[in-house]
Structure formats: C-alpha cells, structure tokens
Amino acid sequence: MKFSSININNFRQYYKTVDFDLSTSDEKNIVLIGGKNGYGKTNFLLSIVWCLYGEKISQIDDNFKKEIQKEKNYSSFMQQSINWSAKKEGIDTFSVSIFIEEIELPEITKLSSNANKVIIKRSRNTSNTEEKLSIIDPISNLEIFDEEEDKFNFINDYIIPVDAAKFVFFDAEKISEIANLSIKEEGSFINDALGKILGLDTYETLIDDFEFYINTLKKEGATKNLQEQIIDKEKAIELS
Structure with missing residues (x-):
C-alpha cells in the first residue's frame, strides 16, 4: 500500500488546491518533504491524519490533542482550519483527498473488479459544521460505503489502524524522544502500535478464544x- 498523491484544498496554509505527487520508482522510492518553520510541514501531516481519522486525531498525536484543547473542542479547532484568504473570499469549505494504490481490498460489490486503488476524501463546511468522509472507487468514481461505521472500519482494517497511526504519523522531531524511551510505561504506546501493525492483538484474541472453546468442551x-x-467453583470465583 502506498499514498500516491494528496490533494489539499483551502486547509490552513494551503490556499486553493495544492497537489502533492508522491509517486515513486524502483530507483527513487523515498519522498522527503522539508521547509522552514511555519511553512506548513506539521499541517501537511495534520491534513493526512485528519483526512483518515477526523475527530479521532487527538488520539494520534499529543500536539494535535493540545491544539484541540487550546480551542476548547474539536469543532472549534476545525473552524480555525480553513485558509484565511479563502475565508475572506467567502469560501466556507475545505477538504483533503488521499489517492492510495497497491492496496489489498475486500470483495465489495461497488468496487470495480480487481480494484487495488481508492480515494479517501474528507471535507468540512465551516458554515454548518458538516463534515463528510467519502471512500471512492477511482475507476467508477462511486462511493463504496454509505454508513459511517463501515467507512471507519475500512480505514482501520485496510489502511492503517487508528491505534497504530500514532506510530506511523509523527513529527520527525519526536524521533529522538522515541530513541530515548527506556521504561515500559514510556514505551507502551509503541508496543500497542506494533501489536496492531503485526497483528499480535488478533493473535492474542485467537488464543483466548481457543482457550475458552477448549474449556467449554471439557x-x-x-x-x-x-x-x-x-459450577460451584466458578460461582465462588465470581463471588470473590
């Protein structure tokens, strides 16, 4: 799976439509994004995280959480996210789209055959605070899901689990902090993230299910x- 391009429209520093081409080749397979302080690096990262997770961005990065708390709540925080030039022109909507390729997709009737690409788009209207998440088949240009829960589950299961996102999306300045993690409590968030990425949580759940099934058969x-x-022992344990 790879993010091939990102489209940011009137989000924070990004006035009108700004396209980021993240395509790679075998010879050039690393993308670096740099810039001076205040030029939008952190907000570029925020745009991706917001597009994927919406209101759950506070779970991904402590800096995002602090910014939201500073504005009192998520809604107020997002009201401040529209580009100021666009706002002066009377524009009240901003959005972020991510084009994702080389992804293993489930069999869904609305998807084109042999599909391995999707577009994830999130937009917000600052006038009515309406926020919309769309997951689109780029071939047919049709939305794949109708229910919000299905959209979240798709991102969580086939893109990046929200619990692992804190490990995937982080400011480069945190690398030194992560390198210095020493005690278990400090590194617990990395353990959780790696567990999600490697599927260890699923493995542990499977073990628990097998043990329960074996005990039931016994x-x-x-x-x-x-x-x-x-039965008497179980009641005694429950009472205790």
Whole structure:
C-alpha cells in the first residue's frame, strides 16, 4: 500500500488546491518533504491524519490533542482550519483527498473488479459544521460505503489502524524522544502500535478464544458430578 498523491484544498496554509505527487520508482522510492518553520510541514501531516481519522486525531498525536484543547473542542479547532484568504473570499469549505494504490481490498460489490486503488476524501463546511468522509472507487468514481461505521472500519482494517497511526504519523522531531524511551510505561504506546501493525492483538484474541472453546468442551464432556463442582467453583470465583 502506498499514498500516491494528496490533494489539499483551502486547509490552513494551503490556499486553493495544492497537489502533492508522491509517486515513486524502483530507483527513487523515498519522498522527503522539508521547509522552514511555519511553512506548513506539521499541517501537511495534520491534513493526512485528519483526512483518515477526523475527530479521532487527538488520539494520534499529543500536539494535535493540545491544539484541540487550546480551542476548547474539536469543532472549534476545525473552524480555525480553513485558509484565511479563502475565508475572506467567502469560501466556507475545505477538504483533503488521499489517492492510495497497491492496496489489498475486500470483495465489495461497488468496487470495480480487481480494484487495488481508492480515494479517501474528507471535507468540512465551516458554515454548518458538516463534515463528510467519502471512500471512492477511482475507476467508477462511486462511493463504496454509505454508513459511517463501515467507512471507519475500512480505514482501520485496510489502511492503517487508528491505534497504530500514532506510530506511523509523527513529527520527525519526536524521533529522538522515541530513541530515548527506556521504561515500559514510556514505551507502551509503541508496543500497542506494533501489536496492531503485526497483528499480535488478533493473535492474542485467537488464543483466548481457543482457550475458552477448549474449556467449554471439557466442561460439556465432564461427568454430571464434576460439572456441578465446576459450577460451584466458578460461582465462588465470581463471588470473590
């Protein structure tokens, strides 16, 4: 999976439509984005995180969380995110689109056959505070999902899990902080993120399910007298 291009429209420093071509080749497969302080590097990162996770951006980065708290809440924070020049011109909508390629997609009737690309777009209207998330098949240009829960689950399952996003999306200045993590409590967020990326949480859940299933079979196969003893023990444990 790779982000091939990002389109930012009237979001913070990005006036009108700004396109970022992130395409790579075998010889040139790393994309670096740099700039002076205040020129929009952090807001470029914010635009991606917001596009994918919306109101959950406070879970991704502590700096985003602090900015939201400074503005009192998420809605007030987003009201300040429209480009000032666009606002003076009477424009009340901003948006971010991400074109994602080489992704393994589930079999969904609205997707074109052999589809491996999607466009994820989030827009917000500052007049009525309406925020819309769309996941689009770039071939048919049709929206793949109708329900918000399905859209979130798709991003969480097929793009980047929200619990792993804090490990994927972070300001480069945090690299030194991460390198200095020493005790378990400080590094717990990395453990959680890696668990999501590697599927360890799914593995642990599977182990728990198997243990529960095996114990259930053992109880069902036990003699009546033994089943009564097991029930008494379970009630005693629950009471304790």
